[in-house]
Amino acid sequence: MTKRYHILGIKITAAILCFSLIPLIVLGVSLYKHFVTSYTNRVLEALRASVEERKRALDFFFEERVSQLLSIAHTHSFDQIIKAGYLDELFAVIQTRSKYYIDIGVIDMDGNHVVYVGPYNLKGFNYRETEWFQAVSMQGVYISDVFMGFRKIPHFIIAVMKREGEKFWILRATINTELFESLVLAARKGRYGDAFLVNEKKEYQTNPQVIGKTTEHFIPITELGFFRGTKVMESYISGRRSAIGASWLENKRWLLVVIEDLEEELFPILQARHLALMLLLGGIGAIVVGAIGVSVVMVRQMEESDREKAALDAELMHSSKMAALGRLAAGVAHEINNPLAVIREKAGWLRDLLEEEDIRSSENFKEFADAVDKIEYHVERAREITHRLLGFARRMEPHREKVNIHRVITETLSFLENEVLYRNITIHKSFDPRIPDIESDSTQLQQAFLNIVNNAIDAVDKNGDIWITSKLDTHRNLVIVEIKDNGPGIPEDILERIFDPFVTTKPVGKGTGLGLSITYSIVEKLGGKIYASNRRDGHGAVFTLEFPITGSKSEDVLKT
Ligand SMILES: Nc1ncnc2c1ncn2[C@@H]1O[C@H](COP(=O)(O)OP(=O)(O)O)[C@@H](O)[C@H]1O
Ligand SMILES: [Mg+2]
Structure with missing residues (x-):
């Protein structure tokens, strides 16, 4: 293939590829993007629903606990409840259905722990100076953050106050954080998913399972401060693309945070992407091979017909040249033949004259005779040429x-x-x-x-x-x-x-x-x-x- 046809072939191939591959790739990429976006949105919406459901469960848990304690406080007097063995019996009853509480105790208005039922002997401690004691005596109901307390294990308490005339007393219970935590963790999904509570100071109230309790993990949703309703967002946590959903609880300023690993959630789609990519590559390969094949065939045919046309042109050129030359040659030959005939006749006449006596005896006789011979010889040659020219031209x-x-x-x-x-x-x-x-x-x-x-x-x-x-x-x-x-x-x-x-x-x-x-x-x-x-x-x-x-x-x- 000559260079010109080679370049033509490349151009045709490029044009075919351009017009077939670009739409294919654009279509493929935009479809994929659209698919991923809508799938991600669905994951986010599912996350929102699960956060809301969990939040309701946790709110309900607090409400139940508070009302349980309130009803105990309001159906008993201080004197009644501090009777020896009374609180033990009460505690046994409320624990029969569910073991949400670790212990329960009664604190008088001076902060003394007067009765205590539970695994730790807390009787006699004075809480007057503690923050929660102050809070409950002001507000009537109090739910603490998770703290270490005297026992150095994480727990939180719910306390309610009961007024009796001038006096008041406090019923205080410790919540089983393990059970509570399992309630939070019910929202957790997948291997990399997580669910936990943080307070307003961004301190963890339950243990995150995956990301660990260290503060180096930046959870962007906790930066938003207080907000109403449920928020979901996409972000990177520990380098993994994640979906985060959060909602503040009603009864306690704790933020429920649920994290889902998007890569894990999108796994089926990623698998489909591999298949689609392979199909796309296969399609592109087929198009490339087809485009090259088509252009090679096209260029070959073009080259072939160009060559045929050039050969035909050359043949036609030659024929018409010959025809023109033929006419010219015939004309020239015809025109020259007449003067040649005259020269020949005159040469014959000269030869006849040479036979006369006085010329024969002339001293130049030999030269005359030679000249006449030469004239006749060359006229003969010229006649031969015109004859051939006529033969060439004759369209016989x-x-x-x-x-x-x-x-x-x-x-x-x-x-x-x-x-x-x-x-x-x-x-x-x-x-x-x-x-x-x-x-x-x-x-x-x-x-x-x-x-x-x-x-x-x-x-x-x-x-x-x-x-x-x-x-x-x-x-x-x-x-x-x-x-x-x-x-x-x-x-x-x-x-x-x-x-x-x-x-x-x-x-x-x-x-x-x-x-x-x-x-x-x-x-x-x-x-x-x-x-x-x-x-x-x-x-x-x-x-x-x-x-x-x-x-x-x-x-x-x-x-x-
Ligand atoms: N067999 C041959 N070998 C080499 N040269 C040839 C041969 N036949 C023809 N030619 C070349 O082609 C030219 C043209 O030939 P031609 O048309 O017969 O004209 P001419 O014989 O009057 O020269 C010759 O002058 C010669 O150079
Ligand atoms: Mg010859």
């Missing part, structure tokens, strides 16, 4: 007859017998016996062969060989005649235009450059083809002629 329709091409060649060679013998040239003939008679014009064929063999003899000069071979091409229904010599070969610079008229390398007077162009037009008229080339080893020229077995006119040849 070849007449059709059955011709034995081998006989035509042998006859032609017989004209040249003496010349060949004199120059010691051997002619090797090799004829294919299968060749039938062809429809052609034997006189014109003879003219064509004569010109070619004459040239070969000129080229070989002395002591050489000429090979004449005939072959039958049954495929194309052709007779092929090859005339080969071992002369110097055709000079490269005239090889291209060797069939043009007046192309010759021979000295003036020896060659006219008309032989091969006449041969060319004869062969063309007979429906055949002629090619000139040099032998591959460089020693000699080869002329190949092809003739149809059933004759066709030159016009038909031009059309095909």
